[in-house]
Amino acid sequence: ETGVTQTPRHLVMGMTNKKSLKCEQHLGHNAMYWYKQSAKKPLELMFVYSLEERVENNSVPSRFSPECPNSSHLFLHLHTLQPEDSALYLCASSQDWRGDTGELFFGEGSRLTVL
Amino acid sequence: KQEVTQIPAALSVPEGENLVLNCSFTDSAIYNLQWFRQDPGKGLTSLLLIQSSQREQTSGRLNASLDKSSGRSTLYIAASQPGDSATYLCAGSNSGGYQKVTFGIGTKLQVIP
Numbered sequence: 001e002t003g004v005t006q007t008p009r010h011l012v013m014g015m016t017n018k019k020s021l022k023c024e025q026h027l028g029h030n031a032m033y034w035y036k037q038s039a040k041k042p043l044e045l046m047f048v049y050s051l052e053e054r055v056e057n058n059s060v061p062s063r064f065s066p067e068c069p070n071s072s073h074l075f076l077h078l079h080t081l082q083p084e085d086s087a088l089y090l091c092a093s094s095q096d097w098r099g100d101t102g103e104l105f106f107g108e109g110s111r112l113t114v115l
Numbered sequence: 116k117q118e119v120t121q122i123p124a125a126l127s128v129p130e131g132e133n134l135v136l137n138c139s140f141t142d143s144a145i146y147n148l149q150w151f152r153q154d155p156g157k158g159l160t161s162l163l164l165i166q167s168s169q170r171e172q173t174s175g176r177l178n179a180s181l182d183k184s185s186g187r188s189t190l191y192i193a194a195s196q197p198g199d200s201a202t203y204l205c206a207g208s209n210s211g212g213y214q215k216v217t218f219g220i221g222t223k224l225q226v227i228p
Contacts, residue, residue, distance in 0.1 A: 004158075006158075040220065041220065042119065042217070042218040042219060042220050043204075043206075043218040045216065088156075090158055090159065092159075102147070102208070103149060103161060103164045104149060104159075104161065104206070104216070105161060106151075106158040106159040106160070106161075107158050108157055108158040109156075109157065109158045111156065
């Protein structure tokens with residue numbers, strides 16, 4: 001496995017369900033990110049982790065809960081979502097979260113549909 | 116608040132043409148800038164990174180430049196091919212921290228055989 005891997009690729013859930021998105025990076029990077037991509041909108045940064053420590057929470061609703069158990073894995077736990085949360089959720093990593101070592105590498109995304 | 120405009124929003128060209136995609140930032144103090152391509156339903160693939168000390172980067176048929184005085188970047192694609200069809204996004208950081216990266220919505224490119 002190389003790069004950034006996300007699972008599942010597609011997820012359909014009801015508003016009362018609890019599910020999780022998983023991201024794994026095989027690049028030896030120290031920083032990992034969750035982004036949300038909605039149609040006709042720029043990517044929105046949700047969370048940034050550096051060496052398992054959260055460095056940014058971009059005013060994301062509490063129904064999204066991130067977890068970073070180590071520098072290679074990142075989860076996004078979902079509960080009681082709304083239909084407007086339907087989007088493509090992208091995980092990214094970079095060598096570091098500052099400076100010129102911050103080139104972003106993205107996974108293929110998890111397409112989430114909330115019914 | 117930083118905003119990014121990408122022009123044109125969509126572009127259709129015949130195979131073999133050279134083309135230029137544009138990206139401009141409301142705050143011209145760009146620390147570094149990255150260009151990506153995105154295929155439908157997929158993630159972003161990094162194409163070029165212009166680091167803080169650089170003004171230009173080249174990879175194969177792609178050349179990206181950044182004018183820090185105006186906050187504008189261009190992506191030049193030479194001898195376009197049908198496989199270049201995708202959405203191209205630019206993203207810039209106003210500081211050395213990646214929590215401040217702002218993305219454009221992208222330019223959707225179609226190269227017609």
